[in-house]
Amino acid sequence: MSTQAEMPEEGEPILYAEDGPVALVTLNRPRYRNAQNARLLQALDAALRRAVANDAISAIVLGGAGDHFSAGHDIGTPGRDIHKSFPRIATTWWEHEGRAGAEGTFVREDELYLGLCRRWRALPKPTIAKVQGACIAGGLMLAWVCDLIVASEDAFFADPVLRMGIPGVEYFAHPFMMPPRIAREMLLLGERMPARRAYEVGMVNRVVPRAELDEATLAMARKLAEMPRFGLALAKRALNQAEDRMGLQDTIEATYGLHHLAHSHNALTQSDYLAGQDPKSMAASLKK
Ligand code: ZN
Secondary structure (H helix, E strand, O other), rough: OOOOHHHHOOOOOOEEEOOOEEEEEOOOOHHHHOOOHHHHHHHHHHHHHHHHHHOOOOOEEEOOOOOOOOOOOOOOOOOOOOOOOOOOOOOOOOOOOOHHHHHHHHHHHHHHHHHHHHHOOOOOOOOEEOOOOOEEEEHHHHHHHOOEEEEEEEEEOOOOOOOOOOOOOOOOHHHHHHHHHHHHHHHHHHOOHHHHHHHHOOOEEEOOOHHHHHHHHHHHHHHOOOOHHHHHHHHHHHHHHHHHHOOHHHHEEEHHHHHHHHHHHHHHHOOOOOOOOOOOHHHHHHHH
């Protein structure tokens, strides 16, 4: 098994700062386009819990350092830590490390991807995703669980995992985040959706010039912070419940099985559970 010492990292994977009543939480692996490893996701969870626990904080902005919000789950950086143990905090599963067959991947992704995303969507304080550059696959999950999304003009969104033979990223919210016809287009073609189109189809709330992204997001967060806090938390819960009654959580739960059928099919028929794809081949598919 790999150890932390064998996987040199580039500093803190998450930055946490406060600006008045607003917590600024930043994915901080810009060298790897903020690819999400377990270390980063656990640190993100800790930062979000810190923001919720601090009574002086009323709104949370989630952004990414560098030119990109997030290129998705880590499928090939030196800090990739899929075989490394981490504390169970989001689900009731046991340890994934060292489990053979489908078990390890199923348990790991249920804990680390679905479990944490469900927690973050249910945070009682309002969240805004601040998106520039790439927001791909696992990146979508982080943006989608936020209440509002502000994108810069250079941002683009994509879920290209069908290239791996997988029917969409683990948090299968696509037909709830945009009209179902557009979700089909995003998934079946695996193309980039530019920020402007994401705005037109209702997936993001604002598109602003790159130079204005920080200020526009902060202004929106300050506005949220002025709202009655408990009422806002109740409104957020009402919206989450409405989405769930429209079938969001059931859809995610049901599709998670198909997602892992695909992982297992890949493992049985190809070189690995990702069908041999890596960051380079996936990035090349998005250029087409
Ligand atoms: Zn997966």
